[in-house]
Every structure is written in C-alpha cells, then in structure tokens.
Amino acid sequence: MTSVATVVAPAIDITTLPCAAEIPVQAAVTPEFRRIRIGLGLALRSLFRISVSGRENIPTGPYILIANHLNWVDAPALLATFPELPRLHVLGEIKHIVKKPKLWDLVLRSGGIIPVANGRHDDTLRSHIDSALRRGVAVVIFPEGTYEEREGDVLPFKKGFAHFAVNNSVPVLPVAISGTKRLWLRKRLRIIIGTPIQPAAMTADEIAEAGRRAIIALQPAQLPAHGPHI
Numbered sequence: 001m002t003s004v005a006t007v008v009a010p011a012i013d014i015t016t017l018p019c020a021a022e023i024p025v026q027a028a029v030t031p032e033f034r035r036i037r038i039g040l041g042l043a044l045r046s047l048f049r050i051s052v053s054g055r056e057n058i059p060t061g062p063y064i065l066i067a068n069h070l071n072w073v074d075a076p077a078l079l080a081t082f083p084e085l086p087r088l089h090v091l092g093e094i095k096h097i098v099k100k101p102k103l104w105d106l107v108l109r110s111g112g113i114i115p116v117a118n119g120r121h122d123d124t125l126r127s128h129i130d131s132a133l134r135r136g137v138a139v140v141i142f143p144e145g146t147y148e149e150r151e152g153d154v155l156p157f158k159k160g161f162a163h164f165a166v167n168n169s170v171p172v173l174p175v176a177i178s179g180t181k182r183l184w185l186r187k188r189l190r191i192i193i194g195t196p197i198q199p200a201a202m203t204a205d206e207i208a209e210a211g212r213r214a215i216i217a218l219q220p221a222q223l224p225a226h227g228p229h230i
Contacts, residue, residue, distance in 0.1 A: 023107065023111060023113055024111060025089060025111065025131065025132045025135055025137060026110065026112065027087060027137050028087075029084045029085060030110065032109050032110040033084075033111065036079075036106070036110055036112075037084065040076050040080040041080040041081070044073070047183075047186075048179075048187050049188045049189065050077065050080075050189045050190075051188065051189070052190075052191045052193070053193065054192055055193060057173065058083060058173065059138075059173065060086070061136065061170075062134075062135075062136050062139075063138050063139075063170050063172070063173050063196065064139050064141060064161050064164055064170060064171070064172050065078070065082075065088065065139070065140045065141070065173045065175055066141055066143050066157075066161050066172055066175065067140070067175040067215070068142070068144060068148060068154050068176060068177055068219075069144050069145075069147055069177075070147060070148055070181040071147065071181055071183065073180050073189075074142070074180055075090045075092065077177070077191060078140060078191070079112070081191055086136055086138040087112070087137050087138065088137070088138050088139075089111070089113065089132055089137050089138065089139050090112065090140040091114045091116055091141045091142070092113050092114070093115075093116055094113075094116060114128060114129060114132065129164055130164070130168060133164065133168040134168065139164070141164075143157035143158050143159075143160075143161055143208070143211065143212070144158075147181075148181065150181070151179075151181040154212060154215055154219070159205065161207075161208070162199075162204035162206075162207035163204045165197075165199040165204075165207055166199050166202070166204050166207065169199060169200070170199070171198050171199065172196065172199070173194070173196050173197075174194040174211050174215045175193050175194065175215070175218070176190075176191075176215050176220075177190070177191055178191075178219065178220050190220060192218045192219075194215070194217075194218050195214075197210050197211060197214065
C-alpha cells in the first residue's frame, strides 16, 4: 500500500513580518493606484453584477469604513467602487500578502494596505492609523476579524475601530456587503452604504454597538440564492 505524504507549508515567523510603519500611507491618488483601481473595477464588473447604494453618505474627509466580512473579494470590491478620494487604506492580514511576491511588490509601490500580523503586538499600528486619519485618508476595518460562516450573519465586533473614531474625531461609515460569500459568474453583489456615525458625545462601546446595529439593519431582506462556487 502506497502512502501519500502530506505537504505542510512552513510556518511564518510573525516577528519577521513588516510592521505598519514600513508601508507608507499614500494620501494622494498616484498613477499606480489609479491603474489598480480601474483594473479591479473592470475585472470585477466582467465577473459579477455589482450595485452600490447610499453613495451620498460617503464623507468627503477622513473616516473609518466598517463592513461585514464574507470573502476575499470584499476589500477589492470596496476599493473599486468607492471614490478615489478620500483614498481607502485597508487594515489587512500581512502574512497572506507577503507570500505572493508580485502582490507584495504592488503593495509597496502603490500603498493602500495597513498591515496587521495576528498574534503579534505591534506598537506602531495604533499610531500609524492615527497618522493616516490625520493625513485625510479613509481606513477600512472589518470589525468581525474573520469571515462570516453564513450570508447575513454578523459576528460580534472588535472595538478597535471605535477607539480610533473617538481619538481622531472622525465619523464611522457602516457598510453592508451582500453576495460575496459564495461567488459564481454574473452573480449580483451588493454594497449598501449607511449613514455615518458621528463620534461626538459617544463612548467607544456605544460607537461599536451602533456600528454593528447599523450593519445588521443594512443587510438586504432577500439574501442571494445559492449557486456554483468559484
């Protein structure tokens, strides 16, 4: 009987991963970023039917965008459909990015990522996000910290985004994403933008709860039908 060996990917030493301060915040719309954004938009619209509602609610100055998290396509869909300015910077797990040299090179040249290494205490992360907001960018945070198991479920929120809003006096923009849990060709994906939550006279706990309630309320009543996964 022939045994098949299991190939185990080598573990990544999180202490060697880049910290937040190593990727500069690009507040301006650079040619590289514009090319990436246009390319993402063309690719996603060729594969899916994307609708966006509530664009009038997007702040013109710095803000924190919070959204539920269903799949890898969530962040690219936001980058492709939101305005160029204020420019979005996504809080993302860095170990998945550095594994792909071409993607990592793209991030270094164009910016747009604020790296997080889960399991590592990164003293620079908080100050880096504060600095980004002071420079006028929008920071995208998925407060659930992981993918939802089922479409329409909203997991408990981590409260970090609320503290950033209070500390920097910037609004929190709740966004509901629908349809990305399972993907198939020409599937309808929905991005529903809610009313900004102003942090004045609110505690971080109150903002976190208000943000979660807003995203639950924004979820469409009719969830997407099932289909072949891609």
